Amino acid sequence: MQWPIRNQVLFPMVGVLGGVILCLSLVSARLASNWIRGEMDAQAESLQRTLSESRFPLTDSVLEQMAGLSRAQYVLVDDSGDVIAASGPDFAHIDSQEWLRLERARHPGMRSVTLGGRSFYHRFFPIDRRKAGGELTRLHVLFPAETYVAAWRRAVYPPLAVGAVALVIVVFLSLWTARRVTAPLARLREHAARLSSGDFGVLEVPRRRDEIAELVEAVNRMAELLARYEQDVREAERMETLTHLGSSMAHQIRNAATGCRLAIDLHRQSLAPDQRDTEDLRLARDQLKRIESYLERFLQLGRGVQERSGDAWSAERTLFLAESDARSKASDVMDAAVRQVQPMATHLGVELEVASNGADVSVGVQAEALEQALVNMLRNGIEAAAERVHSHCMAMGGGDGDGGGSPESAWVRLECVAAEAAAEFQVWDNGAGPSPDVAARLYQPFTSDKRGGAGLGLALVAWVARSAGGSVDWSRHGERTRFRLRLPIEQEKP
Numbered sequence: 009m010q011w012p013i014r015n016q017v018l019f020p021m022v023g024v025l026g027g028v029i030l031c032l033s034l035v036s037a038r039l040a041s042n043w044i045r046g047e048m049d050a051q052a053e054s055l056q057r058t059l060s061e062s063r064f065p066l067t068d069s070v071l072e073q074m075a076g077l078s079r080a081q082y083v084l085v086d087d088s089g090d091v092i093a094a095s096g097p098d099f100a101h102i103d104s105q106e107w108l109r110l111e112r113a114r115h116p117g118m119r120s121v122t123l124g125g126r127s128f129y130h131r132f133f134p135i136d137r138r139k140a141g142g143e144l145t146r147l148h149v150l151f152p153a154e155t156y157v158a159a160w161r162r163a164v165y166p167p168l169a170v171g172a173v174a175l176v177i178v179v180f181l182s183l184w185t186a187r188r189v190t191a192p193l194a195r196l197r198e199h200a201a202r203l204s205s206g207d208f209g210v211l212e213v214p215r216r217r218d219e220i221a222e223l224v225e226a227v228n229r230m231a232e233l234l235a236r237y238e239q240d241v242r243e244a245e246r247m248e249t250l251t252h253l254g255s256s257m258a259h260q261i262r263n264a265a266t267g268c269r270l271a272i273d274l275h276r277q278s279l280a281p282d283q284r285d286t287e288d289l290r291l292a293r294d295q296l297k298r299i300e301s302y303l304e305r306f307l308q309l310g311r312g313v314q315e316r317s318g319d320a321w322s323a324e325r326t327l328f329l330a331e332s333d334a335r336s337k338a339s340d341v342m343d344a345a346v347r348q349v350q351p352m353a354t355h356l357g358v359e360l361e362v363a364s365n366g367a368d369v370s371v372g373v374q375a376e377a378l379e380q381a382l383v384n385m386l387r388n389g390i391e392a393a394a395e396r397v398h399s400h401c402m403a404m405g406g407g408d409g410d411g412g413g414s415p416e417s418a419w420v421r422l423e424c425v426a427a428e429a430a431a432e433f434q435v436w437d438n439g440a441g442p443s444p445d446v447a448a449r450l451y452q453p454f455t456s457d458k459r460g461g462a463g464l465g466l467a468l469v470a471w472v473a474r475s476a477g478g479s480v481d482w483s484r485h486g487e488r489t490r491f492r493l494r495l496p497i498e499q500e501k502p
Contacts, residue, residue, distance in 0.1 A: 021182050022175065029171030033164060040163030044156055048118050048129060051078060052149045056133045059147065063137075066145075071095035081128070081150040083107070084135075092145060098124055099150075107148065118151070127153035192220045196227060203227075208235035262303035269296040291347070301376070335498050336375035338424050338431055339364050344375075345382035346422065349390060356394040359419040360386075369424075369431050371495040373476045378495075381472045384465035385435040385491050386420060391458065392439025392489065393418035399440075426497065430478065433493040441489040442482070451480065469493060 055074075059066065071082040075095035084093045089104030089111075102123060110121060111132055121130040128150040135145050192214060199211050210228040214221045272293055276284045346362055353360040371378065397418040421436040442450055443457045451470035456463035466480075469491075473480040478495040 016186075021178055025171075025175055025178050029168070029175065032171065033168050036167045037160065037164045040160050043163070044159050045118050045129075048080075048149075048151050048156075049131070051080075052118075052131050052133065055149070056135065056147070059135050060137065063142075066093050066135075066147075068093045068095070079152070079155055081152070083148040083150070085146050085148065087144070110148065111146065120153070121150075123150065129153065129156055189220065192224065196223065199227060199231075203231055203234065208232070208238070258303045262300055265296050265299040265303065269293060269300070272296070291351075295348075298376070298380075335370050336373055336378050338369050338371060338433070341375050341378045341382065342422060342424060342433075345379050345386060348379075348383050349386045352387065353390050353420065356390060357397075357418060358390045358393050359417060360390070361419065361421040363421065363423040369426050370498045371431050371476070372498045373472060373495055377472050377475075381469045381493060382422070382433060382435075384469055385433075385493065386422060388465060389420040389435050389437035389439065389489070389491070390418075392441070393420055393437045394439075396439045427494075429497055430494050431497050433495070435491045437489050438487055439489055441484050450482065466491075 055078075064070065066084050071084065071093050072095045075081055081099065082095045083091060083099045083102075085091055085104070085107045089106075089108040091100050091102070091104070091107075094100050106123070110130060113119070118129040118131050121128055123130075130148065130150055132146050132148040135147050138144060195211065199209075202209065208231045210231055211224050213224050213228070272289065276289060342362060342364055346360065350360060397416070416438060419438055423432075423434040423436070425432045425434060446455050446457045449455050451466050452463075453467040454463040455467070470480050472478075473493055473495065476495050478493065480491070480493050482489065482491045484490075
């Protein structure tokens with residue numbers, strides 16, 4: 009049998025509130041009764057002190073005025089019970105023995121009595137005026153029962169009325185609250201059904217921050233994860249297809265690169281001995297060898313992906329870390345990376361600076377992988393700096409001075425800073441920095457905002473950093489951009 013949430017919320021709240029109202033009413037009635045009796049006793053005691061110390065005669069008119077002020081009735085009797093004065097004519101005809109009987113009761117405080125067919129709360133006390141030349145008398149104080157009941161009702165009925173109104177409000181609020189809870193749950197149930205059918209959309213999060221909103225956020229996160237997993241599966245399938253195609257292309261490119269290197273070697277042999285080791289030929293041969301090496305590893309990676317689908321760690325080490333215990337000297341790798349990009353910097357008019365004050369350390373990365381990572385960072389910086397200066401010149405009308413001054417020259421700076429147990433390779437440039445469209449996914453493959461960019465350079469840097477237990481990040485400092493590759497320092501073995 010279904011037990012709706014509305015009833016689960018309504019019945020307990022109504023029961024608890026009804027019990028609370030009943031208890032409060034009983035407590036209020038008891039407290040009101042005690043308070044009224046205490047007020048009567050206090051009023052009588054105060055009156056006793058005042059009349060005992062006063063010297064004016066207690067006549068009928070005086071007692072009538074007192075009755076008008078306090079809403080009580082007063083009867084003054086002597087030792088034999090005869091009435092001396094009274095605030096009303098009805099009390100003068102009451103037998104003296106009745107007054108003596110009331111006095112003999114000796115009840116402390118106020119007590120309920122019946123006189124002349126009416127109910128009163130009664131108390132008496134002596135008034136001793138013998139020191140002032142008077143006599144010893146007794147004053148009977150009679151509070152009408154209807155006055156007591158009216159005061160009791162004034163104390164009890166308001167809480168009861170408020171409780172009844174509160175009960176109605178609670179019933180309404182319980183129904184309203186239950187509806188606010190069940191309506192989002194119904195939407196969540198429908199959304200779960202859509203998720204099971206492959207619709208990974210998200211629900212609108214309620215404005216109020218409560219458990220329902222947190223549940224909606226959790227379901228939305230699950231939907232996003234499912235959508236991401238589906239995208240990852242499709243991406244994996246696409247990457248597998250690209251791997252097969254890339255392996256075929258890499259095989260052809262490797263053969264072409266090998267042919268180019270052999271042609272250069274034959275050309276070197278035809279040159280004079282003093283012309284065979286020029287910087288240009290040596291750089292060209294090194295680059296071709298590097299191309300052959302990476303293409304060979306890429307082919308190994310393609311074969312490894314087919315055998316170990318999804319083993320990204322093995323793939324990265326196959327491509328970038330040929331030796332598991334590789335070490336490289338920071339200063340040597342920095343010099344090699346600068347030699348590779350110096351022609352590009354010169355061609356684009358970018359000033360390339362190197363600061364190797366903290367480069368006398370070794371890091372746990374193969375030199376070739378670290379060199380390629382630094383080359384990619386430097387190439388990005390050179391292109392960004394050159395692009396910004398070129399854009400500035402175009403905006404100034406060709407840089408003839410009429411546009412508001414000459415632009416700042418393009419520059420890139422490579423630094424190595426030893427910080428604690430890590431070496432930080434920092435590439436600074438005065439380019440514009442990555443655009444906001446790609447900043448959040450800058451290290452993902454195929455992410456680039458450059459025209460003709462493949463989006464693999466920084467992905468390679470991130471892979472190298474992650475494989476070595478390091479990190480890579482970037483930040484803007486005024487008009488400058490800094491990319492930082494942080495790698496653990498390898499201590500020299502004794």
